[in-house]
Amino acid sequence: MYKSMYVAASGALASRVKLDTIANNLANVNTPGFKNDKLVFESYLNKQATQAGGVSSAKNQGQAYMRQAEYVAPAEQYTDFSQGPLRVTDSPLDVALQGDGFIAVSTFEGERYTRNGTMQVGPNGELVTSAGNVVISDTNEPIYVNYGFVTIDEDGNVWVRGGSGVGHFDGKLSTGVFGENAGRIKLVDFPKPYGLVKEGSGLFRASDPNEARAPEGLKVVQGHLEGSNVNMIR
Numbered sequence: 001m002y003k004s005m006y007v008a009a010s011g012a013l014a015s016r017v018k019l020d021t022i023a024n025n026l027a028n029v030n031t032p033g034f035k036n037d038k039l040v041f042e043s044y045l046n047k048q049a050t051q052a053g054g055v056s057s058a059k060n061q062g063q064a065y066m067r068q069a070e071y072v073a074p075a076e077q078y079t080d081f082s083q084g085p086l087r088v089t090d091s092p093l094d095v096a097l098q099g100d101g102f103i104a105v106s107t108f109e110g111e112r113y114t115r116n117g118t119m120q121v122g123p124n125g126e127l128v129t130s131a132g133n134v135v136i137s138d139t140n141e142p143i144y145v146n147y148g149f150v151t152i153d154e155d156g157n158v159w160v161r162g163g164s165g166v167g168h169f170d171g172k173l174s175t176g177v178f179g180e181n182a183g184r185i186k187l188v189d190f191p192k193p194y195g196l197v198k199e200g201s202g203l204f205r206a207s208d209p210n211e212a213r214a215p216e217g218l219k220v221v222q223g224h225l226e227g228s229n230v231n232m233i234r
Helices: 002-027 058-067
Strands: 037-046 069-079 086-088 095-098 102-107 110-114 119-121 127-129 149-152 157-161 179-184 197-200 203-205 219-222 224-226
Antiparallel strands (some): 037 069, 102 110, 110 203
């Protein structure tokens, strides 16, 4: 009796975890850059009954098998990092990532990584995410645009025309066809992205930041956002 209750409880718990995961995925179906979570379950037998004594006949073997209890439990939860669809926003501060990689941002807890390219100008004229985290350059500095006209190329270089106070980067600015280069967005990738820790608000934490490397084939698309990769049909 108790064994059947434990089996039922394990199934109910597994269903609860699955429903919670699905609910979180659906809640973020419209969140830019969101990566959906998936679950893997495993089942196992409680063989205590058969190990208690020897089985001497086919009849006893059948009875012993019937006394075994099959439990189910979540074995692993992982993040699906497949590409999401790109949609046009026409906002010069929106960027979508096309390919494998992440945007590096500075938070109170340290460096984090995101695929959500919704950006805005912070109180000091720097690029920040919609959550207020500072978008950092490949030299680990803020990128000051100071309300100027911003162009971001496919390599993540931020060019500024007009505005005021771009002198934040005196001696470090270069001039090109799009204006002055205020810095290059720090873009990183990881050899094992499934090892990243999902923290919420579209942020990921690396258990070993030293594993960060320059991405290969990653393109930054200005005026676009990457949609979530949640598939509502499956």
